[in-house]
C-alpha cells in the first residue's frame with residue numbers, strides 16, 4: 001500500500017497504476033472503524049485498485065469545537081487500511097484540497113431542507129465541496145459511502161449526477177456494534193455512561209420500524225392506520241428521552257427519495273426514519289428503513 005501525504009505524491013502514485021484501471025474510492029475523515037473497513041472490503045469486490053482518502057474537511061464543520069475534537073488517528077488508520085488491502089492512501093493537507101478558499105455554492109436539490117440540513121447550516125455544501133474536489137483529483141470509477149449517513153448519501157448521489165461526474169455511487173450498509181449502536185468515529189468520544197446508554201437509539205428505531213409495519217399492514221388490509229407518522233415520531237422521542245443521558249435533536253420520518261417529511265403512510269413508496277441524538281456532548285445520528 002502506498003501512503004501519500006501530498007497531492008503531488010498522490011498524483012504520482014495514480015500515474016503508476018495501469019491506465020485502464022477502474023479505481024474504487026473510499027473518502028473518509030479518518031478515525032477508521034470496522035464500518036470504514038467494510039467500505040474498503042466492498043470496494044475490493046468491484047476492483048482490485050482502491051484509493052482511500054483521510055481528510056478532516058474543515059468546510060463541513062459548522063461548529064469549530066466539533067472540528068477541533070474530531071478524532072485523528074492517521075497512523076493506526078494506515079495500518080488498518082494496509083491489512084484491509086487498500087492500494088493507495090491519500091492524506092492531503094488543507095492547502096492540497098483548498099489552494100484557495102472554496103466559495104462554491106451547490107444545488108443540493110432541496111435534499112438539505114430536512115434532517116441534518118437545517119441543524120448544521122453549510123454542512124452539506126462543505127461535503128459537496130470536498131467530495132467534488134476529491135472526485136476531480138482521484139477520478140474514480142466507483143465511490144463508496146455508508147448508509148449510516150443516509151442524507152449525505154442521497155445528496156452525494158444527487159450532485160454527482162447533476163454535475164455529470166462519471167462516478168458510480170455505491171451505498172454500503174451500516175455496521176453496528178453487537179449491542180446495536182451504529183459504528184461511528186464519534187463513538188470513541190463517548191463517556192462509559194453515555195456509551196452504555198447509546199444503543200437505546202437503535203432500539204427506539206427498531207420499535208418504530210415495528211410500529212410502522214403494523215400500520216402498513218392495516219392499510220394493506222383496507223383499514224385505517226392507528227398511528228400517523230408524526231405520532232410515531234412523538235412516541236420515538238418519548239422513548240429516547242426516557243433515558244436522562246440522551247437528548248433528541250430531531251426524529252423525522254421522510255420520503256427516502258426526496259427526504260421530505262411525510263404526513264401519511266401512503267405519501268411515499270420508500271420511507272426512512274432519521275434521528276440525531278446527543279449523548280452528553282457527542283452527537284450521534286442513525287436511521288432505519290420503515291417502508
Ligand code: PAF
Pocket residue numbers: 027028029055057060127130131149152
Ligand atoms: O462521511 C464522511 O466521512 C465525510 O462526510 C466525507 C464523505 C468523507 C466527506 O468529508
